[in-house]
Amino acid sequence: MKTFLRHPITALLGVVLSAIVVACQPTQPVGSQSPTASPSPAVTTLPVAYPDRELSASPAQLPPLPYAANALNQAIDAQTMQIHHDRHHQTYVDNINDALKDQPNVQKLSVEAMLRDLNQVPEAIRQTVRNNAGGHLNHTIFWQIMAPNGGGQPTGAIAQEINQTFGSFEEFRKQFNAAGSDRFGSGWVWLVRNPQGQLQIVSTPNQDNPISDGSYPIMGNDVWEHAYYLRYQNQRAQYLNNWWNVVNWDEVNRRTQASQPR
Amino acid sequence: MAFTQPALPFPKDALASSGMKEETFEYHYGKHHAAYVANLNKMVEGTELENMPLEEVIHTSFGDSSKTGIFNNAAQVWNHTFFWNCLSPKGGGAPSGELAAKIDAAFGSFDKFKEEFSAAAATQFGSGWAWLVEDSGTLKVTKTPNAENPLVHGQKPLLTLDVWEHAYYLDFQNARPAFIKNFLDNLVNWDFVAQNLAS
Numbered sequence: 001m002k003t004f005l006r007h008p009i010t011a012l013l014g015v016v017l018s019a020i021v022v023a024c025q026p027t028q029p030v031g032s033q034s035p036t037a038s039p040s041p042a043v044t045t046l047p048v049a050y051p052d053r054e055l056s057a058s059p060a061q062l063p064p065l066p067y068a069a070n071a072l073n074q075a076i077d078a079q080t081m082q083i084h085h086d087r088h089h090q091t092y093v094d095n096i097n098d099a100l101k102d103q104p105n106v107q108k109l110s111v112e113a114m115l116r117d118l119n120q121v122p123e124a125i126r127q128t129v130r131n132n133a134g135g136h137l138n139h140t141i142f143w144q145i146m147a148p149n150g151g152g153q154p155t156g157a158i159a160q161e162i163n164q165t166f167g168s169f170e171e172f173r174k175q176f177n178a179a180g181s182d183r184f185g186s187g188w189v190w191l192v193r194n195p196q197g198q199l200q201i202v203s204t205p206n207q208d209n210p211i212s213d214g215s216y217p218i219m220g221n222d223v224w225e226h227a228y229y230l231r232y233q234n235q236r237a238q239y240l241n242n243w244w245n246v247v248n249w250d251e252v253n254r255r256t257q258a259s260q261p262r
Numbered sequence: 263m264a265f266t267q268p269a270l271p272f273p274k275d276a277l278a279s280s281g282m283k284e285e286t287f288e289y290h291y292g293k294h295h296a297a298y299v300a301n302l303n304k305m306v307e308g309t310e311l312e313n314m315p316l317e318e319v320i321h322t323s324f325g326d327s328s329k330t331g332i333f334n335n336a337a338q339v340w341n342h343t344f345f346w347n348c349l350s351p352k353g354g355g356a357p358s359g360e361l362a363a364k365i366d367a368a369f370g371s372f373d374k375f376k377e378e379f380s381a382a383a384a385t386q387f388g389s390g391w392a393w394l395v396e397d398s399g400t401l402k403v404t405k406t407p408n409a410e411n412p413l414v415h416g417q418k419p420l421l422t423l424d425v426w427e428h429a430y431y432l433d434f435q436n437a438r439p440a441f442i443k444n445f446l447d448n449l450v451n452w453d454f455v456a457q458n459l460a461s
């Protein structure tokens with residue numbers, strides 16, 4: 001079965017009304033340095049940071065890594081984990097707090113709520129919030145969906161749904177890796193539940209999160225160069241391959257369940 | 263005629279004592295830049311773009327959604343070749359002559375220029391480039407995402423800094439501001455910038 005990568009910019013342009021999908025478009029369009037339009041109203045209002053709760057921004061706080069920095073060595077080295085969590089993620093947290101320090105009304109919103117409708121955020125700080133609230137949310141999800149004893153074949157409901165949607169786990173993994181490789185520049189590759197309720201592979205530029213397109217991010221891999229450069233340098237494809245060794249299928253199953261429309 | 267990768271204008275280890283390791287150039291020049299050249303050649307093979315000058319490929323493919331891959335690779339070939347020339351083992355210091363006068367006129371002072379350039383390089387979110395350009399006779403600092411460059415905006419590029427993470431991760435990890443400062447203090451080839459202005 002063929003899947004499509006919906007282009008995030010289509011939603012930004014507000015033309016996502018029906019089913020405008022762009023087949024497998026791998027790269028973000030050039031000239032989109034600072035889009036001023038905000039994402040279309042989202043379909044999902046579910047929490048996505050955790051299966052059962054949203055992410056607070058009053059203040060934003062760096063969640064501890066749920067395992068030791070060297071625990072994911074099957075895919076990611078300890079130094080990368082430390083810098084990635086302690087410095088990159090921390091910077092997104094610091095920047096969001098800094099941007100919102102005089103904005104009690106925005107602080108009251110969850111990070112998800114901000115990203116679902118960026119029009120609620122004053123224009124002067126909208127792009128900063130988009131980038132840093134997105135960075136905070138994406139990394140918060142990322143740490144949870146990896147685990148030291150992860151990897152292997154998917155289990156439970158997600159295994160079934162992957163087979164139904166993509167034919168097999170192998171085929172799903174192939175398409176996910178291809179979308180991650182094709183993301184030009186910085187960004188993420190995701191498995192989402194789209195507004196039609198189906199599983200779909202999408203990729204987002206920079207720190208955009210699929211909830212801005214109304215989709216629920218079930219699992220995602222970070223393809224910013226900082227995620228893999230110390231160990232893999234220019235070999236993003238190798239990183240994408242090895243990453244499956246640390247996927248936390250139990251957590252992915254919790255998120256799959258949480259992503260069901262209620 | 264395939265596009266080729268020009269030689270690096272200095273040995274790969276020439277900037278090691280000024281903050282950029284040999285290993286950085288092994289990957290950045292030897293892998294990243296080389297891959298853009300190889301990808302471009304693959305993509306244009308057998309098309310009318312194959313025999314165009316690189317600049318024309320960049321102009322033709324920019325904004326054409328059917329040629330995004332060609333634009334990205336062509337522009338990255340051009341950007342990196344230009345970037346290597348902006349670096350010198352004897353770089354840094356301050357510009358002189360007409361270039362210095364134009365910088366003062368546009369920014370107030372050389373220090374103000376450095377501030378503005380550093381801010382552009384630090385705030386280009388994600389991957390991209392910071393530039394000093396001449397635009398309708400005046401100097402300006404700009405930044406561009408991913409592969410985009412001033413050529414497509416009708417500006418004349420004078421100086422650039424690659425702020426993709428691969429440009430600084432082995433030397434500075436997440437500390438992009440330290441990479442920018444090191445570039446301005448120790449690496450800028452102002453003779454090249456002056457030549458670009460005069461050309």
Ligand SMILES: [Fe+2]
Nearest residue numbers: 088222224227
């Ligand atoms: Fe990251």
Ligand SMILES: [Fe+2]
Nearest residue numbers: 294424426429
């Ligand atoms: Fe580069």
